[in-house]
Amino acid sequence: MKLSNYFLPVLKETPADAEIISHKFMLRAGMISQSSSGIYSWLPLGLRVLKKIENIVREEQNAAGVNEILMPTIQPADIWKESGRYDDYGKEMLRINDRQDREMLYGPTNEEQVADIFRRSIKSYKELPSLLYHIQWKFRDELRPRFGVMRGREFLMKDAYSFDLDEDTSRVSYNKFFVCYLKTFERLGLRAIPIAAETGPIGGDMSHEFVIISETGESDIFYDKRILDLLDVDQELDYTKDLRSIVSSYQALYAAADDKYSKDEFEKKVPIEFQNNSKGIEVGHIFNFSTKYSEPMKANVLNSNGKAVSVHMGSYGIGISRLVGAIIEASHDENGIIWPEAVAPFTVGLVNLKSRDTEAIAVCENIYNTLNQAGIEVLYDDKDDSPGAKFSRMDLIGLPKQIIFGNNSLKDQMIEIKDRKTSHTEKVKISDLAGKLITSK
RNA sequence: CGGGGCGUAGCGCAGUCUGGUAGCGCACCUGGUUUGGGACCAGGGGGUCGCAAGUUCGAAUCUUGCCGCCCCGACCA
Structure with a gap:
């Protein structure tokens, strides 16, 4: 969504x-x-x-x-x-x-x-x-x-x-x-x-x-x-x-x-x-x-x-x-909120911080489609808001995982996965993302 | 149902005591500048002040009645 x-x-x-x-x-x-x-x-x-x-x-x-x-x-x-x-x-x-x-x-x-x-x-x-x-x-x-x-x-x-x-x-x-x-x-x-x-x-x-x-x-x-x-x-x-x-x-x-x-x-x-x-x-x-x-x-x-x-x-x-x-x-x-995964409205929130960059949009759309096809329920924040607004909204609704497409993601093709509960963040290759999320399920 | 409180713009509130025709922040719309923790500047739209009656030249403000909502208590998944 x-x-x-x-x-x-x-x-x-x-x-x-x-x-x-x-x-x-x-x-x-x-x-x-x-x-x-x-x-x-x-x-x-x-x-x-x-x-x-x-x-x-x-x-x-x-x-x-x-x-x-x-x-x-x-x-x-x-x-x-x-x-x-x-x-x-x-x-x-x-x-x-x-x-x-x-x-x-x-x-x-x-x-x-x-x-x-x-x-x-x-x-x-x-x-x-x-x-x-x-x-x-x-x-x-x-x-x-x-x-x-x-x-x-x-x-x-x-x-x-x-x-x-x-x-x-x-x-x-x-x-x-x-x-x-x-x-x-x-x-x-x-x-x-x-x-x-x-x-x-x-x-x-x-x-x-x-x-x-x-x-x-x-x-x-x-x-x-x-x-x-x-x-x-x-x-x-x-x-x-x-x-x-x-x-x-x-x-x-x-x-x-x-x-x-x-x-x-x-x-x-x-x-x-x-x-x-x-x-x-x-x-x-x-x-x-x-x-x-x-x-x-x-x-x-x-x-x-x-x-x-x-x-x-x-x-x-x-x-x-x-x-x-x-x-x-x-x-x-x-x-x-911090939803237990079993009842979370979506499993992951995909946050595009570069929501005006056409290239970034294209990559995020691609990630979004890939995750959907992998059967992962994802809420994709494609809105044109400031990073702070996006982060606090994502924290508020409490999806277990936040995937953050940020400043360097285009350059290094890496994306952050942040755990809502522990705040633990790890960087993974965009190409590995879906696999990573499926195995951690 | 007993006790307490509230009702003013979508949300949070000020104004009510002491009557003079409604304001602030956020949100929203337009333009521009911004983008890693709720951005900035300029302009703009939006309110029968819960409802009704009364007092008054004049009521968000005073009086009465009603309605709604919240909190505490007794009862319940």
Whole structure:
């Protein structure tokens, strides 16, 4: 993509509305544009990141054997009345009436909807487990939206649902998602810690929040530092195998949010040198709620005795739009964003500092075409701005690699590759550039 | 929803106390000179001062009502 042809409204000054780093940078880098409180339009650069994250999440869900579906944003009130949540869910739920005055709502989540889909189709225990997910926009009319995309009212979420015959088998599904989440966050370049979460009225130990450590986090977490060393799920995962050992290696180490934190337990279980307390951003939540929805909604299957039983359900969320902000919170410096390569909107930024020199333009065009053909995503700054303006804009938008065509590049046929994160710069022959970038990928 | 703050050009702000018909920086347009860390000179365009009503000879400024946005708190991916 050529910058001269790209819709990238970067701002030199920070809009007064933004408070936290990720919000400021997202606005300044032209990633989003606020529509109203907690509701944003996604501009090209932001959308590319959102899609990258979405695709990684999708690939990992598929790898775990979860089926992708797409449920509507607008749901009928009826199914929510069935589950009993129509009255329980407060003003956070946006309720609307259609032209026939039927009660509808903009979905804040999809347990009812998916249970309805399930019960229409699945009748036998032989078809279990059943795993479904979708990636869809949700709306929760938050009391107070804030922090830009991190706590919007409208947000993009991956939510998955499991259906199993009983508690034992639903634990197998739960573990599957647990491990899948570890893998997913790792691919996103994040270190997400699974922490024991409140299970509410259901009880039990089957609820975890996945939290990334960040100053701006909204939850206060206490954990055993050694859990960070476990966060390396590099190996190919075989989801057909028993995943209990992986899950229990995490559960063995203390990690809890303040609402579940017990000082005594923490100090007893964690040697003092491993005790850590910090703020975190919740980016995922997995939850098993047994028959809470299946029972009132009559989502039953026949078991091997021919008896109708309520299925055991779980739900598993990842806040995709929130992750865009969370990644920035976890990866930036004073000059701007530093994208992990996996989610970067472009892999490299090609900067032509000699943007008025026809010869330089010709060489840069050639480099641009070569990189594109090599399958490298490149944003080519072909604009006629001063070097300082180009550098600071490139730093702001945070592409992992900057390729700089400068004063001497024509003469010596060398070009600089600068690493956005480390600022490490190396000169390579222009003819070697594409090969160099491909191997470093 | 309680507490606090803000709303003046695309963005950041001054002007409001003390009423006299709107200004600065950046951005934008034109011409010229510049090009390794947000260039310079000259010229130029752009604002129903959030909306409405009121007070007044006269309102960005005073009064009342409404709307929007941000921050802190209680709740949430």
